[in-house]
Amino acid sequence: MYTTLISATELSARIDDANVVVVDCRHDLMNLAAGRDGYSIGHLPGAVFGDIETHLSGAKRGADGVFRGRHPLPEKEALIETLRGWGVNDDTQVVAYDAHGGMFAARLWWLLRWLGHEAVAVLDGGMAAWQSIGQPLATEVPAPARGNITVRAPFVPTVTVLEVMDNLDKGERTVIDARANDRFRGENETIDPVGGHIPGAKNRFFKDNLQADGRFKDAASLREEFSRLVERPEQAIMQCGSGVTACHNLLAMQVAGLPGAALYPGSWSEWVADDSRPVATGPA
Template identity: 70%
Template sequence: MYTTLISATDLAAHVTDSQWVILDCRHDLLNPDAGSKAFAAGHIQNARFASIDNDLSGAKTGPDGIFRGRHPLPERAALIETLRSWGVSDDTQVVGYDAHGGMYAARLWWLLRWIGHPAVAVLDGGLAAWQAVGEPLVLPVAPSARGTITERPSLTQAVSVNEVVANLAIQARTVVDARAADRYRGENEIVDPVGGHIPGARNRFFKDNLAADGRFKDATQLKAEWTPLFASAPQAIMQCGSGVTACHNLLALEVAGLPGAALYPGSWSEWCADAARPVATGAG
């Protein structure tokens, strides 16, 4: 069972395995149709397309009319139904991939663990690694039998905006922002209406989890880089712009042997939507 990362070589050996489901998570925050168009132009054999906006996120506005961020968590029942439509059952090995170093596939990884499914991994190095070992991309979309996955006890933690607000006063948890340093500082913000970061948050750009070849750094190096950011991983909160790339940091922590940090799903997009919440700018 693969629970964090899988190599291109190992995945290639299972593309026709009926107990495996491969999901293409390619996406572009500024061009929502880019992922589906890329999938239509060529994908890993037997893969299905998983839309970050439509399949791996829920409604942006809750029943109370309050904005929940750009990529709020989907309803659990809706996610279960989507996974079943892709052929996922309780004994299925799920593998997600993208063309962005796991930037989007990590969201799938976290969501599967959120509903209690441990057998989920991210293709290490993504499509670049797949093609580097000589594996092809194909055009046909293979049919799939309906799956029977059920919800089980969650393997992850999530915190609400109110919990993050409460943490401002006591600083019991270290908040880590996965966005690029310029956006963290409040510069060059092109996605959200307000630039800056949650007061007290520290910055760890998700791409810093990757080696020069686009694969994740090894566990020893990741642990050495992450440990100084907080005293105890279970007391940390991971966030980003909309709860997507924060999952990349959570995956890195799992690889490093530092599990237990929580995701703030609404992240900066939810936080900055209320002018009453404080905003920090600059390097710290």
């Protein structure tokens, strides 16, 4: 069972296994059709397509009409139905991949752990790693038999915006922001019209988890780097622009043997929707 990362070589040996479901999670925040278009051009054999905007996110506003962020968590039962449609059972090994260093694939990894499904991994190095070992792509769209995955006790915690607000005064937990440094400092108005970060947050750009070839750094390196930011992982809160790339930091911490950090799903997009919440700018 793979629970964090799987190499292209390891996946190639199991790609035809009926108990392995591969999910293409490619996406582009500035071009929402790019992921599906790329999937149509070529994807890993047998892979289904997982759309960040629809399959892996929920309604942007709750039943009370309050904005929940750009990519709020889907309802668990809706996500379960999506996974069953992809052929996922309770004992299925799920493999998520993208072409962005795991930026989007980590979201599916985290969501499955949120449902209590442990056998899920991200393809280390993504499509580039797959093609680098001479493996083919396909254009056929699979028609999997319906799966029977169920909701079980989650492996991962979450926090609400109220809990993050409460922590501003208490300072008991460390907030770590996965956005690029310019966005964290408040210098990229194209992506973040209201720039800056949650007061007291630290910055860990998700790409800092990767080597030059797009694969994850080794566990010892990741452990050393994250240990500089947070003393105890269970005290950490991970956030980003909308709760997607924060999952990359959570995956990296799991690889490092530092489990227990919580996701703030609404992240920056929810935080700044209410101008009564404080904003900091500049470096951490």
